[in-house]
Amino acid sequence: MKKILFYLSIILFSTALYSQQKHSDIKVDCSFCHSCENPTKNEPCIKDCPRHTMITVHHSPSEGPLEIKIDILKKEKDLYSPVIFSHRAHSEMSQMGGGCSMCHHYNPPGRVVACKECHDVNRQRADLRKPDLNGAYHRQCIDCHKLWSDDKGCTYCHAKNSDSGKNKITKTVPKKDRIHPEVIAPNKVVYNAKSGKNKFVTFYHNDHTNLFSLECKDCHKDESCVKCHAKEKIIKKQNKTLNQKHQLCSSCHDTAKNCNNCHMEKVTEGFNHKIKTGFDISKFHAALKCRDCHKKPKSFTGLKGTCSNCHQEFKAGTFDHRKAKLVLDEIHAEIDCSDCHTNANYQKPTCENCHDDKSFPANLPGKKIK
């Protein structure tokens, strides 16, 4: 028992340290957020901060609850039953938007503040500047849902209390793993610049996601649901400046010079690292991000197709040859790398130095593994 208490105290102490650590990052006076002199975790005495000077901390979706039954406002006689809110699904979707702060607009370091801590449960109240809890909940949901959903009636989220049996269950309890369905992304998009000789920019979306391992949110950040879900296209096409048009690409590519890298006379083939550069990344380097090898910002040239570009530490005894799917036998394990890999590109070994070309390279220097 004592042991458990000891470990527990260590955990508590470390979490306290953690939150203090985060607090120290904030360059504001304590009294900016706290109304009392010595705020504690249980009684943080947090002030009502105005919305535009909020402090936000990012939490990953898995840190939050899977789903929440919002029944704090439940009364004896209600038209509708409480909503079961799929928190994880929504927080994952929010990754493409503004993250946690899309809903948790007041988010001090340490922990996430629940709606009810600021918004009054009672509609008859002293402070009328913020909506009450009922209003706050509904505004939070409806602000997005009204924009894109065809079914924006109350029963989209609530079950009616007069409903019984089947109808009720299907409406209120979402499947535990209910999540945003997989987005059908385009393979390629052809942009027509409409001016100049080289009009066409062929953008291979699947290359960027599969080959270059970009995540959706790397490019699609600060996007609202309406971007895809608008019932009517209410967002008018804006006249973007040249910079705005290139903004997304220029976060990785240098768009200021060499326009012809992307702007072509005709629609082009997708990018194949092996054909274009001679270096096949599909075997061992597929999971890497571009930036792992191409470390110079906005430049994807200048690397030779040799291992030593990145793997300078490859020496006998330091490299686990199993990574290359081949376990060297006892004799070969002790030979210097350059004895076999004479051309320093480490792709195909040369066996003729030691072996006659009849038995080798047909016989491998060790056991092949998968």
Add this chain to the structure above:
Amino acid sequence: MATQGRRDFLKSLSAIGISTIGVAGITPSITKASPENILSKDRMGVLVDTTVCIGCRKCEWACKNAHDMPSGSIDDYENESVFDNKRRPDYSALTVVNKYQNDKTGSPINVKVQCMHCDQPACVSACIVGAFSKKENGSVVWDESKCIGCRYCMVACPFQIPSFDYHKALEPEIRKCDFCFDRTAEGKLPACIEICPVEAITYGRREDLVQVAQEKIKNYPERYNNHILGETEVGGTSWMYMAGVDFKNLDFPTLGDKSAPGVSESIQHGIFSYFVPPVALYALLGGVMWISKNRDKKEEN
């Protein structure tokens, strides 16, 4: 022997008489003929934020239920075809929600319409029998027992709110929002305020609400037009509106800051104060008499 003299008897008799008259004099002063028009500093009000309203029409349903009017099924209120026409409050609905197109943002604007509960109500002023009164809590209410059905209130109202039971032959009523006077007397919220899912209508002291509205405009200048409808219009109203577009586009009448009854009352009360009509009448008659008397005298001569 202490005998009561004639003088003492008369004294006590007159004392009783005066006190009786006094009591009798007080009682009628409560039910005096002039309209009740209290403007309390703590009067309540409502701030309608049209940028928040989602047009669910739950307020319409709750209002009908609170006033024992036929309300129908709540599911029928999700039918959006009613928004095709602009509606006005009438005998069957004391409040209605209308939908307007919003060219600025694209998402529609929903506007709830009901009595504004003016601080200087024209209906109270126009009613010749005192059936309308402005109560201490800010509500303007109508008393069935006094109404004679002249419908002057309907003509006087700058927002054209009071409606008449035209379809009823017997005992037709003037109908308008009463700010849920009975519910608020019990400490409950007005029915529409209680049911609104997004709290697009905020209930509170009028003074506080003006402050809240001003703060909102200051903090979100892109969201709101710098105009709180009802803050000063027709001398101020208990219900006030905020919007992201000009109120002209939302079918609100353009009204000055002068109270509607201000002009008419000053003329009427001016005429009838200081015994002007009787004095003027007798002066006129006296003049006529004097002239005719002089004429008689001349003829005699």
